[in-house]
Amino acid sequence: MWRVSKRSALAALAAIVALTAPAAAQAPPAPRAPSSRLPAAEMAVSPAVSLRPGGQAPAADTSRGRLSAPQMAGRSRAPVVARTDDSLVKAIEQQLRCTCGCNLDVYTCRTTDFTCATSPAMHRVLLARLDSGMTSAQVIAAFQQQYGESVMMAPPKHGFNWAAYFMPFVGLFIGLGIVAAVMRGWFRVRPRQPLEGEAPAEAGAAPTASDDEMQRLKRELERFEA
Amino acid sequence: MTDIGNIALWIALLIGLWGSAVAFAAGRSRRADLALSAERSMFAVWGLLALASAALMKALLAHDFSIEYVAAYTSRNLPVFYTWSAFYAGQKGSLLFWAIVLATFSAAAVLMNRGRYRELMPYVTAVLLVIITFFVAVMVFASNPFEKLGFLPQDGRGLNPQLQNPGMVIHPPMLYLGYISIAVPFAFAVAALVSGKLDTGWLQAIRRWTIMSWLFLSVGVVLGMWWAYVELGWGGYWAWDPVENASLMPWLTMTAFLHSVMIQEKRGMLKKWNLGLIIGSFLLSIFGTFITRSGVISSVHSFAQSNVGWFFLGFLVLAGVASFALLAYRWPVLAAEARLESMVSREAAFLFNNLIFLVITFSVFWGTLFPVLSEAVRGTKVTVGPPFFNQVNIPLGLLLLFLTGVGPLIAWRQASTANLRRQFLWPVAGMLVTGALLAVLRMSDVWAIAAFALAVFVTVTVAQEFVRGTLARHRQYGEGWLLAVVRLVGRNRRRYGGYVVHLGMVMLFVGFAGMAFKSDTEVTLKPGQTTEVRSPYGHVYRFTHQGISQYEQLNRFVSAASLDVYRDGKYIGVMKSEKRQHMDSMGQPTFEPSTEVAIRSDVREDLYIIFAGSVQGTEEAVYRITINPLVWWVWYGGMVLALGGLISMWPTGRAPTPVKRRADQAGYVARVEA
Numbered sequence: 001m002w003r004v005s006k007r008s009a010l011a012a013l014a015a016i017v018a019l020t021a022p023a024a025a026q027a028p029p030a031p032r033a034p035s036s037r038l039p040a041a042e043m044a045v046s047p048a049v050s051l052r053p054g055g056q057a058p059a060a061d062t063s064r065g066r067l068s069a070p071q072m073a074g075r076s077r078a079p080v081v082a083r084t085d086d087s088l089v090k091a092i093e094q095q096l097r098c099t100c101g102c103n104l105d106v107y108t109c110r111t112t113d114f115t116c117a118t119s120p121a122m123h124r125v126l127l128a129r130l131d132s133g134m135t136s137a138q139v140i141a142a143f144q145q146q147y148g149e150s151v152m153m154a155p156p157k158h159g160f161n162w163a164a165y166f167m168p169f170v171g172l173f174i175g176l177g178i179v180a181a182v183m184r185g186w187f188r189v190r191p192r193q194p195l196e197g198e199a200p201a202e203a204g205a206a207p208t209a210s211d212d213e214m215q216r217l218k219r220e221l222e223r224f225e226a
Numbered sequence: 227m228t229d230i231g232n233i234a235l236w237i238a239l240l241i242g243l244w245g246s247a248v249a250f251a252a253g254r255s256r257r258a259d260l261a262l263s264a265e266r267s268m269f270a271v272w273g274l275l276a277l278a279s280a281a282l283m284k285a286l287l288a289h290d291f292s293i294e295y296v297a298a299y300t301s302r303n304l305p306v307f308y309t310w311s312a313f314y315a316g317q318k319g320s321l322l323f324w325a326i327v328l329a330t331f332s333a334a335a336v337l338m339n340r341g342r343y344r345e346l347m348p349y350v351t352a353v354l355l356v357i358i359t360f361f362v363a364v365m366v367f368a369s370n371p372f373e374k375l376g377f378l379p380q381d382g383r384g385l386n387p388q389l390q391n392p393g394m395v396i397h398p399p400m401l402y403l404g405y406i407s408i409a410v411p412f413a414f415a416v417a418a419l420v421s422g423k424l425d426t427g428w429l430q431a432i433r434r435w436t437i438m439s440w441l442f443l444s445v446g447v448v449l450g451m452w453w454a455y456v457e458l459g460w461g462g463y464w465a466w467d468p469v470e471n472a473s474l475m476p477w478l479t480m481t482a483f484l485h486s487v488m489i490q491e492k493r494g495m496l497k498k499w500n501l502g503l504i505i506g507s508f509l510l511s512i513f514g515t516f517i518t519r520s521g522v523i524s525s526v527h528s529f530a531q532s533n534v535g536w537f538f539l540g541f542l543v544l545a546g547v548a549s550f551a552l553l554a555y556r557w558p559v560l561a562a563e564a565r566l567e568s569m570v571s572r573e574a575a576f577l578f579n580n581l582i583f584l585v586i587t588f589s590v591f592w593g594t595l596f597p598v599l600s601e602a603v604r605g606t607k608v609t610v611g612p613p614f615f616n617q618v619n620i621p622l623g624l625l626l627l628f629l630t631g632v633g634p635l636i637a638w639r640q641a642s643t644a645n646l647r648r649q650f651l652w653p654v655a656g657m658l659v660t661g662a663l664l665a666v667l668r669m670s671d672v673w674a675i676a677a678f679a680l681a682v683f684v685t686v687t688v689a690q691e692f693v694r695g696t697l698a699r700h701r702q703y704g705e706g707w708l709l710a711v712v713r714l715v716g717r718n719r720r721r722y723g724g725y726v727v728h729l730g731m732v733m734l735f736v737g738f739a740g741m742a743f744k745s746d747t748e749v750t751l752k753p754g755q756t757t758e759v760r761s762p763y764g765h766v767y768r769f770t771h772q773g774i775s776q777y778e779q780l781n782r783f784v785s786a787a788s789l790d791v792y793r794d795g796k797y798i799g800v801m802k803s804e805k806r807q808h809m810d811s812m813g814q815p816t817f818e819p820s821t822e823v824a825i826r827s828d829v830r831e832d833l834y835i836i837f838a839g840s841v842q843g844t845e846e847a848v849y850r851i852t853i854n855p856l857v858w859w860v861w862y863g864g865m866v867l868a869l870g871g872l873i874s875m876w877p878t879g880r881a882p883t884p885v886k887r888r889a890d891q892a893g894y895v896a897r898v899e900a
Contacts, residue, residue, distance in 0.1 A: 065844050065845055066843060066844055066845070067774060067776060067785065067840055067843050067844065067845065068776055069776050069783065069785075070840060070842075070843030070844075072776060072783045072785055072805070072807045072815075072819070073774065073776070073785035073805050073819070073839060073840045073843075074785070074805045074807075074819040074821075074839045074840075075839055076839065076840065076841070076842050076843060077750075077838055077839035077840065077841055077842075077848040078841065079750040079841050079846070079848070080748045080749055080750040080848055084748055085747060085748040085749070090746070095613070097609045097611065103465070103467060103609075103611070104460060104465070105611070107746075108460045108461070111460075111746070111748060111836070111838060111850045112458070112459050112460040112461070112821075112836070112850075115818035115819065148606065148607065149606055149607070149608050149609075150597075150606075150607040150608055150609050151609070152608070152609060153609055153611035153612065153613050153614075154609070154610065154611055154613040154614035154617070155596070155600070155608040155609070155610060155614065156608075159604075160600065160603060160604055161600070161608060163596075164592070164593065164596045164600075164608075164610065164614065165614070165617070165618065167588075167589075167592050168585060168588060168589030168592060168618050168622070169618075171584075171585050171588045171589070171592075172581070172582075172585045172622070175581045175584060175585055176581065179577055179578070179581055183566055183569065183574070183577075
């Protein structure tokens with residue numbers, strides 16, 4: 001989690017970029033009652049489209065405490081408990097892939113895709129394993145045993161999987177080698193002398209400067225440096 | 227309309243085949259009549275595809291549910307605004323969209339180059355017609371947008387709610403435009419290889435096309451990030467999904483090309499490399515299409531799986547083999563015209579910059595395909611997700627950011643020690659001071675420190691270029707500061723547009739680095755209950771749950787959870803996150819409920835709130851409250867990037883006289899010593 005030092009550092013960065021003006025604060029409105037509803041305009045039903053012909057639409061208003069159409073508000077949720085939001089739980093879940101096929105990690109899926117039943121189930125299993133005294137490494141190992149390596153968000157670092165991590169850097173070094181070889185070839189094969197029709201190579205000279213241009217350049221540089 | 231569309235596709239197929247053959251024949255025989263026939267074939271194909279597109283659009287707008295595609299992606303109560311996006315929301319429609327856009331670009335390329343590049347144009351026409359014909363053939367034989375249902379449903383299934391977002395109306399076309407427009411530079415490259423006209427003519431012809439492709443890809447990618455951020459609700463904008471990767475790879479190679487082409491233009495070097503980059507970019511754009519449509523790699527963005535992907539794989543292999551065989555054939559005549567004079571030169575810096583672009587492209591490609599490889603080699607599936615890509619690409623990305631600053635500062639040919647000292651003093655000082663400051667303040671994320679320090683380094687390099695150029699103009703011509711800046715940019719658009727692009731990249735990297743400090747909190751609140759969250763900047767946000775309202779709106783039923791938000795005790799507004807249950811015109815729910823995120827953004831951090839659901843049908847709500855630092859920089863960085871691209875590609879009008887050119891470039895000339 002974020003520490004005091006990070007806050008200071010980010011604040012300093014914001015000062016550096018000189019763009020830290022706070023968003024215009026609005027005048028505080030009159031305190032709203034906790035159960036107040038949205039403005040009428042936001043609740044307006046489009047006259048053009050009736051969702052339920054024959055007046056079958058659920059009432060727009062809801063009584064305090066219960067929703068008039070709970071089935072329309074997505075999957076019913078259990079209250080968040082401290083364990084659910086625990087940083088260790090999050091850290092483990094962020095390493096595990098939800099097996100529903102969404103390609104998200106368990107934490108992101110269960111807090112994003114609210115139609116998924118898989119990630120909440122994996123979350124419950126994870127909590128149970130932690131409660132049974134398993135360490136985070138053991139929990140992850142248990143998930144791997146259960147679902148295979150594909151349950152990890154990144155290939156576990158062993159055997160053939162190392163190729164995944166090494167190859168980009170192998171590519172970098174091979175590329176560097178090729179570039180170095182090509183450059184050496186250029187240096188060796190082609191002597192250091194001006195090309196045909198080219199002005200003598202002086203450091204920083206324009207690639208194809210004529211005498212007139214060189215004179216002009218000199219004058220301009222003198223003025224520029226003055 | 228179905229019949230008209232079908233017939234138009236069939237005729238386009240036949241004319242495309244004819245045109246391709248006759249264009250190649252025109253190139254070989256140099257017969258003007260054949261070349262003219264090929265050109266007319268191109269225009270005819272464009273007209274027929276426009277007719278087919280109009281037929282599909284009319285069917286979509288008229289709710290002709292006898293057509294399978296219309297029934298699958300629209301419904302009677304779908305707003306007209308999104309009916310347009312249904313054109314390319316599904317596989318079949320997107321193929322037609324691709325074909326008509328490619329035909330439009332191709333016809334424009336032929337029109338714009340009439341009477342020019344006479345030896346290239348027949349082959350250019352031929353290559354473009356082959357690509358268009360391929361797309362038409364895929365539609366006709368495997369994925370016909372005019373395929374009929376055996377019955378007439380009362381209503382269609384409707385558009386996926388996540389696609390009912392303004393971002394989705396703009397993002398896919400932009401990305402498609404980027405992908406598709408690469409075909410034009412590719413056609414010129416192949417034409418140069420086939421014809422043997424390998425001078426800089428083909429490069430001049432594609433200069434604006436390449437910047438345009440790059441610009442469309444850039445805007446498409448950034449808009450895709452924005453759509454993912456505001457619509458998918460997972461709290462980020464880049465998940466290293468295979469389809470996201472597929473859009474990134476051609477962008478990387480095109481960016482590499484935009485740098486290396488300068489070396490060929492100025493020094494006659496890197497000819498093979500540039501041809502390879504253009505060919506590679508085109509193949510990667512087809513590879514992206516293959517990934518999206520084959521189902522070989524699992525992705526949330528994929529179209530429905532079908533055999534269409536294998537058509538693309540076949541085309542990809544054929545195009546790759548043919549292109550690289552041609553490159554190999556011409557290899558001996560593609561020798562560099564100049565030599566590299568020093569490792570400390572702009573040429574060398576660009577070469578390293580290209581290498582890093584290519585390595586990042588390779589790492590993305592490798593990571594995307596590694597699950598397939600692992601299964602083939604070991605029989606074991608693995609997942610290659612964000613932890614892998616971040617681990618591999620963050621160091622490479624930072625190296626690239628460093629080279630972004632270095633490249634423009636080093637002189638062409640050979641930089642002197644004095645030049646290096648003069649150019650690098652302030653940027654390096656800025657970088658070191660920033661890094662030291664952040665370290666002293668105990669910012670713990672090393673990569674973020676490096677990113678912020680390098681961001682300052684590149685910013686100072688760009689600022690330095692602008693300041694020196696402006697000063698030179700001011701002193702030499704007595705122009706006011708503003709006029710001097712405007713003229714400096716206006717008269718050297720490609721150069722200074724490029725610097726603006728670099729600034730955009732800096733802003734993007736700052737935004738990416740900010741995500742290292744992202745924080746998530748889950749909380750359950752009853753109406754009137756309050757929770758507090760501390761942001762990375764130390765602000766204390768207080769959220770008071772107002773309750774959940776339910777109401778109908780357009781084609782959906784909305785459950786909206788609202789929070790009063792206070793920052794450091796000061797009221798800053800209401801934030802409302804929604805669950806939307808979309809309905810068909812019969813009032814029946816379609817699709818699963820989707821989530822609308824509440825976002826409050828400023829330059830420092832985004833408040834990102836998701837209404838996760840209600841507790842057992844009550845107004846007690848579960849929220850995920852995410853604080854994302856510096857996300858603003860990503861969106862505005864994208865805008866600056868696009869602005870720089872526009873400046874670079876903006877036409878300069880008539881060619882200036884040599885005297886006028888020298889005067890115009892005074893700021894640049896005065897810097898040549900630097």
